[in-house]
Amino acid sequence: MAEILVLAEHRRGALRDVTYELLAKGREITDSGGLELSTIVLGSGCSGFAGELSNHADRVLVVDHPDLAEFNAEAYSKVLVGVIAERKPRLTLIGHTSCGVDLAPALAIKSGLPLATDCIDLSLDGGGLAVTRQVYGGKMNVEGVLREAEGHIATVRPATFEPGEPRGEPGEVVSLEYPAELELVTRFTGFVEPPPGEVDIADAEIIVGVGRGIKDEKNIPVVRELAEALKGELGCSRPIVDKGWLPKDRQVGSSGKTVKPKLYIASGISGSFQHVMGMKGSDLIVVVNKDSKAPLFGFADYGVVGDLFKVLPALTEKIREFKGSG
Amino acid sequence: MEIVVCVKQVPATAEVDLVVDDSGRGIESQGLVQEMNEWDEYAIEEALLIKERLGGTVTAITMGGEGVDAVLRRCLAKGADNAIWLKDEAFEGSDAYATAKVLHAAIRGLEYDLVFTGAQSGDDNYSAVGGILAELLGLAHAQMVKKVEVGEGTLVVNRELEGGLEETLELPMPALLAIQTGLNEPRYVSIMGIRKARKKEITVKGLGDLGLTGGEVGEAGSWMKVQRVYAPPVEKEPEILTGSPEEVAGRLVEVFRSRGLI
Numbered sequence A: 001m002a003e004i005l006v007l008a009e010h011r012r013g014a015l016r017d018v019t020y021e022l023l024a025k026g027r028e029i030t031d032s033g034g035l036e037l038s039t040i041v042l043g044s045g046c047s048g049f050a051g052e053l054s055n056h057a058d059r060v061l062v063v064d065h066p067d068l069a070e071f072n073a074e075a076y077s078k079v080l081v082g083v084i085a086e087r088k089p090r091l092t093l094i095g096h097t098s099c100g101v102d103l104a105p106a107l108a109i110k111s112g113l114p115l116a117t118d119c120i121d122l123s124l125d126g127g128g129l130a131v132t133r134q135v136y137g138g139k140m141n142v143e144g145v146l147r148e149a150e151g152h153i154a155t156v157r158p159a160t161f162e163p164g165e166p167r168g169e170p171g172e173v174v175s176l177e178y179p180a181e182l183e184l185v186t187r188f189t190g191f192v193e194p195p196p197g198e199v200d201i202a203d204a205e206i207i208v209g210v211g212r213g214i215k216d217e218k219n220i221p222v223v224r225e226l227a228e229a230l231k232g233e234l235g236c237s238r239p240i241v242d243k244g245w246l247p248k249d250r251q252v253g254s255s256g257k258t259v260k261p262k263l264y265i266a267s268g269i270s271g272s273f274q275h276v277m278g279m280k281g282s283d284l285i286v287v288v289n290k291d292s293k294a295p296l297f298g299f300a301d302y303g304v305v306g307d308l309f310k311v312l313p314a315l316t317e318k319i320r321e322f323k324g325s326g
Numbered sequence B: 001m002e003i004v005v006c007v008k009q010v011p012a013t014a015e016v017d018l019v020v021d022d023s024g025r026g027i028e029s030q031g032l033v034q035e036m037n038e039w040d041e042y043a044i045e046e047a048l049l050i051k052e053r054l055g056g057t058v059t060a061i062t063m064g065g066e067g068v069d070a071v072l073r074r075c076l077a078k079g080a081d082n083a084i085w086l087k088d089e090a091f092e093g094s095d096a097y098a099t100a101k102v103l104h105a106a107i108r109g110l111e112y113d114l115v116f117t118g119a120q121s122g123d124d125n126y127s128a129v130g131g132i133l134a135e136l137l138g139l140a141h142a143q144m145v146k147k148v149e150v151g152e153g154t155l156v157v158n159r160e161l162e163g164g165l166e167e168t169l170e171l172p173m174p175a176l177l178a179i180q181t182g183l184n185e186p187r188y189v190s191i192m193g194i195r196k197a198r199k200k201e202i203t204v205k206g207l208g209d210l211g212l213t214g215g216e217v218g219e220a221g222s223w224m225k226v227q228r229v230y231a232p233p234v235e236k237e238p239e240i241l242t243g244s245p246e247e248v249a250g251r252l253v254e255v256f257r258s259r260g261l262i
């Protein structure tokens, strides 16, 4: 029976959340289309993963080899191209993660299959694949169809689908051979930890986040003063760190910190999914942005459509007044 | 060191109200300010830094219609030596795959040690052109690159993972690197640079010059056909606070107080 193949992503001994999200979405598609759900894990000594994954798929394919101990796009693409050629999955799902975007384009060319990246929804469409993606920093959606082919490959945005629950009946585990003739030119040599910061904003109860709307490094005090009045911490979007205006340990988002404070105030931040991934779990979210269409409003409890240079100082003032009187 | 950098012009959309155009498959581009793709600013900077250290040349390449030569002028003004403009009506509507095929046709005949692209572009957001191009050129590659060290025929790069973690890789040259933001400080364009850039020539190439046919590029040569562009449905409506900044601030203080936050 034709199958959907989900690539299991893991790092440092643990399967990553996106794997379970892809499996849940894959299951939804197989259920509606009379297909089977397979997942493939590449690693070294990864029988533990196979057991865990078998609760989520009809079949777990395992390629176990020392060369696969850490993710390596070259090794992964060379192994997967053989698996795809042989099994001809109707659809291969990969996370739109750092590893996924390193791997998927090369895999698509090697296997001659069309690829759609960063999908937020997808469904089989005859011999094609219907996908929904976001463009312009999340301000517009695009619906498109990948041309008809024997199979398709898609990378799927993390944290888009709910992870699936384990099922009662574990799927079968099948070991696949590591191709003997693989010669790799790219070599993984190690991890580099993020530098330890002065504060861990993940512990903060109140965070005031600042984004590119602040325009200039010299304006940062406008936000810092509000954070101080609230006895909270300063957080920021990525461009603020890229420009060197605040240190990396203040960055909120997929490539920074994941925070869940009691209050997150976002000022001058548009709401790219990478930022949202880092803060959407906050209890109370207030967004100040002069653009009423900023995607971040869609995650806010309270929104202020206005100029942060007017709203923030007024808020700082009112909080000081309140605290002074209380 | 011969370095080719693929760059792109994109509309600045963070602060503007986007409108779907009459075709329903794109956005109204009139009135939008065009700028260099953020990721490409870092890619061209990294190329220039390597050239300044090790010598060689930097060639900037872009694909696009009328007006996108501005992004090449910007690269020349920053210090790039050559510029190539891939311009043909047939290229319109290209997705990541068709774009990479056009870039491949232009780059395959050049001499290079390194090819850089941005990790993604701020408009289409594919994160795929670099990887496809690398594979078409038969090059080792790395995506999300945060650090580059050039050795004797080899490279050591840091690739950004999630949560601030990075990994180091060794790969042989020539190679393609897709550059992530933040790995350097993109330089400003000087008046002198702009003046000098004006005198430099931009090589223009079309479909025929690249040995491509119409079916390989544009929408016909793409993997994906766009059907509809629309504003995303709003999942949650926040309570929008209106009034003067003082009134809004007063309301927020009440909310914070009722929740014991202050």
Ligand SMILES: Cc1cc2nc3c(=O)[nH]c(=O)nc-3n(C[C@H](O)[C@H](O)[C@H](O)COP(=O)(O)OP(=O)(O)OC[C@H]3O[C@@H](n4cnc5c(N)ncnc54)[C@H](O)[C@@H]3O)c2cc1C
Residues within 6 Å of the ligand: A137, A210, A211, A212, A213, A214, A236, A237, A238, A239, A251, A252, A253, A254, A255, A256, A257, A267, A268, A269, A270, A271, A272, A273, A274, A275, A278, A288, A289, A290, A291, A294, A306, A307, A308, A309, B014, B015, B119, B120, B144
């Ligand atoms: C692999 C990868 C990982 C990433 N990781 C992260 C991450 O961890 N965290 C992160 O934040 N980003 C991350 N990004 C970047 C992300 O895609 C966006 O580019 C970034 O979040 C945009 O930051 P911003 O909202 O501050 O800027 P912009 O998108 O430029 O938005 C600025 C906003 O400020 C508003 N504004 C301007 N002036 C004012 C004013 N006076 N008053 C009020 N509002 C104003 C504008 O309307 C606009 O909405 C990542 C990207 C990639 C590719």
